[in-house]
Amino acid sequence: MTDLALQLDGDGPLYEQIRRAIALKITSRQWRPGDRIPFESELCTTLQTSRMTVNKALQSLADDGLIVRRRKAGSFVATQQSVQAPLTIAKIEDEVAADGKTYGYELVSCKALKAPGKLTSAHIFPRGLDVVHIQCRHLADGVPVLFEDRYINLKAVPAAADEPFNETPPGSWLLEHVPWTEAEHAIYAVSADPRLAEHLHIAVAEACLRIERRTWADDETVTFVHLTYPGNRRTLVGRFQPGQRG
Amino acid sequence: MTDLALQLDGDGPLYEQIRRAIALKITSRQWRPGDRIPFESELCTTLQTSRMTVNKALQSLADDGLIVRRRKAGSFVATQQSVQAPLTIAKIEDEVAADGKTYGYELVSCKALKAPGKLTSAHIFPRGLDVVHIQCRHLADGVPVLFEDRYINLKAVPAAADEPFNETPPGSWLLEHVPWTEAEHAIYAVSADPRLAEHLHIAVAEACLRIERRTWADDETVTFVHLTYPGNRRTLVGRFQPGQRG
DNA sequence: CAGTGGTCTAGACCACTGC
DNA sequence: CAGTGGTCTAGACCACTGT
Incomplete structure (x- = not known):
């Protein structure tokens, strides 16, 4: 619910750029917990990309708990800010x-x-x-x-x-x-x-x-x-x- | 490099079924560490699905360390079998x-x-x-x-x-x-x-x-x-x- | 019931890498 | 240099869910 001027840095795959840009908005608190972030459709038109690409970025943000996604309602910055860490237990x-x-x-x-x-x-x-x-x-x-x-x-x-x-x-x-x-x-x-x-x-x-x-x-x-x-x-x-x- | 009779259980999204079927092959040791698993193209024709769907399943298996993917060579069951666990550190x-x-x-x-x-x-x-x-x-x-x-x-x-x-x-x-x-x-x-x-x-x-x-x-x-x-x-x-x- | 995300398709081009 | 996975597109239908 703020300006959605996402800045892509042109570095690496498009979906990672999108992910990075959104993650930056969140960690820098320009988009605060509970805020709604742009719909997939909005990001598609803003960034001139296909929906699958935007979806891949948002899915991975959701997997890591940075955002929460709800059908019909939209995607929101997670209210419970937490840090994920992949714990690997090898043989x-x-x-x-x-x-x-x-x-x-x-x-x-x-x-x-x-x-x-x-x-x-x-x-x-x-x-x-x-x-x-x-x-x-x-x-x-x-x-x-x-x-x-x-x-x-x-x-x-x-x-x-x-x-x-x-x-x-x-x-x-x-x-x-x-x-x-x-x-x-x-x-x-x-x-x-x-x-x-x-x-x-x-x-x-x-x-x-x-x-x-x-x-x-x-x-x-x-x-x-x-x-x-x-x-x-x-x-x-x-x-x-x-x-x-x- | 074994029989690739993947059994989909018809439960849930297709890419999860594919993931589950392959994970079962691996955890049951029918496909052993180091084995090459079928190419994406092979799985597409075998399972009658699009490549994006197969890719989503294989990507997630690779993310979790069950398989390793190499261009031109194919996808292989990981040799270092380890268990991943997402550690969440909340505020x-x-x-x-x-x-x-x-x-x-x-x-x-x-x-x-x-x-x-x-x-x-x-x-x-x-x-x-x-x-x-x-x-x-x-x-x-x-x-x-x-x-x-x-x-x-x-x-x-x-x-x-x-x-x-x-x-x-x-x-x-x-x-x-x-x-x-x-x-x-x-x-x-x-x-x-x-x-x-x-x-x-x-x-x-x-x-x-x-x-x-x-x-x-x-x-x-x-x-x-x-x-x-x-x-x-x-x-x-x-x-x-x-x-x-x- | 309308709008969002969830999933899926059938193509495509490209980078990398074994051969 | 040929074949694999990595990425991307422009569509589509559907399930779920707020309103």
Whole structure:
């Protein structure tokens, strides 16, 4: 609802120029949260472009949460201004290899049991479900870099009962044997208890970063895992550039 | 390079069906890392659709890292299988409000100085730069939920020198006054030192989650901030569904 | 019920890159 | 230099939703 003199810089694809120009309006607060931005049709005539091109720019702004789009009403600058950051969680084997180090794997324990109460009461697994509980650690040049504590749903993955997991990390094994359809993550800090400290070769009570991942296949939780990293490890999150592609 | 009998499920937009069908081939390992997937032109004839629709599906798979695309060569299943997760960092005010609690802000300290050595040697700020150093905390219903430790580049934002920051949180103030173009984050765990423990009302040495954010405007770092959350706080990361939109 | 965005088409030209 | 993906166009129909 202000002047819509979008300035394209002529650099790169047209839809990125449009995205950049609009993102600039928003980050510079010329278009403020809640403001309606021009309709696709208006931008088409203003910028002398086709609607698909304008649409591609607006879609990507919507994907990144900078704008909100509503049929019949129009597109609006998002009221909840937030920053998105793409968090990429690579397989630890790849990560260690990318560091130029030698990957190592050690199984700590592996046994079949009923799903424990803390997981059933959190509605992660149904009560009485048979699961495998695996604890293991991952090393880079012999130094522990990750402690893994994982439960695998035996109803969904019966083959896991016959796998010893003493050579193959459970993550890799699962990737090979189970098609997953969805994953959900939580990330938080924990203090190392004595056992964790010993496994990771760190001091007791040292702060560690923990990623919790729940993986589904269809509507069933296939596996639930804690990945605990020593606290000195920084997990880098990707850059976010509102002016660039999403 | 396998059979390309893609099964569309007829549910939702065509490009999502195509994306889902290809994602299933990949997660089920029928198409394995490194395999070439059908060309856009092949998919067009196989699926009887236009190229733009196929392209939209493949683009979104590439955005999420499931496939890699190379001109003249084709599209390939990514060799580095990793999981993407969109990490959304909302303004703390909004987050507290969304929780149905009352937001509170308290300035701890605010003073102008030269950029400290730890930031200049990390090439975050140039040596001798004038900055404002702000420490403050954010409360939900009177309970501390975030401690903020921020530096603002006075060369890029001279107006920050005249702002007392005793009413307005620096994050909000900056959003209002500075157009930013890029942000980079790192996330890691820290142990609460006595001062932090006091500010957050937690025990000394308790594990805390810290988000480090560096924000640019053009090619200059505008602000650098540590956001430290009590460790019991879980930061939820978005879901990732390879079969769904990116 | 009218107008917006969501999707789709059947073309097109071009840049890049393996061969 | 030929073939792939990257981009763009000028249309079209439809679903949803404010009014």
